[in-house]
Amino acid sequence: MLVYIAYPTSLTLQSANALQTYTTLRELRVRRPDTLALIPRWGREESRFEEVGAVHLPRPAIGKLSRLYKSTLLYYLEHTAFAFMTAALIAPRRHEVEAVYVRQVICAAWWAGVLGPRLGIPVIYEAHDLETRNPSRAREPWAEGLLHLIDRIALTRSSAVVSLTDDFRQLLATLGWRNLDDVFVVPDAYDEQIFAQGNRQEARQTLGLPAEAPIIAYAGMTFAHRWLDGLLAACAELRQQCPNLIVILAGGRDHEREALRKQAYDLGFGDGGQQQGEGICMLIPPRPQAEIVTYLQAADVLAIPDTVTDITASPLKLFEYLALGQPIVLPILPALQEIVPLHLSHTFARRDLAGLTSGLGDALARAPDMRRAMARRVIATEHTYGKRAERILAVVNRIKHNER
Secondary structure: OEEEEOOOOOOOOOOHHHHHHHHHHHHHHHHOOOOEEEEEEOOOOOOHHHHHOOEEEEOOOHHHHHHOOOOOHHHHHHHHHHHHHHHHHHHHHHHHOOEEEEOOHHHHHHHHHHHHHHHOOOEEEEEOOOHHHOOOOOOOHHHHHHHHHHHHHHHHOOOEEEEOOHHHHHHHHHHOOOOHHHEEEOOOOEOOOOOOOOOHHHHHHHHOOOOOOOEEEEEEOOOOOOOHHHHHHHHHHHOOOOOOOEEEEEEOOHHHHHHHHHHHHHOOOEOOOOOOOOOEEEEEOOOOHHHHHHHHHOOOEEEOOOOOOOOOOOOHHHHHHHHHOOOEEEEOOHHHHOOOOHHHOEEEOOOOHHHHHHHHHHHHHOOOOHHHHHHHHHHHHOOEHHHHHHHHHHHHHHHHHHHO
């Protein structure tokens, strides 16, 4: 039995980490129906994870106290409590467990440093970055040493580490924390049941968009740390050569869309109610992925203006964009180029507005290239969630073999 422990930030799949966890579990349980997924839930709140057979444990909602005292440390306590709750559930069946797979850093540190060794269970930690680099990390000055300790225990005492990128894998070796053979690269993925090549004109007709206007699109659950203001500023520059440019920004939280709406107005964009030729910025609230894909299929160019992380950058949208085949504009980051070769994308130096503007303009100006579009879709086929689940199970089998 494989035990999968996660702490998704949304039980209704309103965050990227929740989507990744849900779809990975869906494919794991297809291949290993005995996978036991442990997910916290507050009361009887709605949860999509029931669909993939997850077991919900009561969420020890200590973090809610941050409304009274704002500190990430309260969430660290909450995750600690949850780690011990999972151990209490697993302990009676520990001899049935092949490995515990954890993708939450505090739970991983407790399982790797204490719980796994005490119960005699191998622990695999899926690391998405160092906690010391987490934008939501504890900010108290005295907690800096604690953050390093959390990272060191989770990354050095686990039986194996799963990394989203080879760039992060190499960092762990450089730090002397892991041998390269103990770190397995398992990138993010896309849901092949939703994202596939579509007909651009049919998508535009469905959405009521002009057949000939150039369209640049971006989709993401949240806009924070993704430099959407830079993307909008670059698109404003492009209106000199593409006066009828349409920019589609899909997703984001209410206050993020409102801030971009004001910026778009100040830059002279209409909101869709103006006549063609004046430039439009469409801000689409969060929608199910099956609806968002139509907006992406309608676009000429798909953009990734920036990523939250650097050496662990493996955004879901990268794989979703690849599956659609359109030209992609993205920053020069080794982690991204591990997936997309330079000749199959339009790149720019990170946070370089002139470079982003140039990349977008070049992508719009080039004639459609069916060979490159096909090459992007071929890359995507290696990064379905089914392939991701198989890579995870290969790590489990490797660890099981090593533990004998």
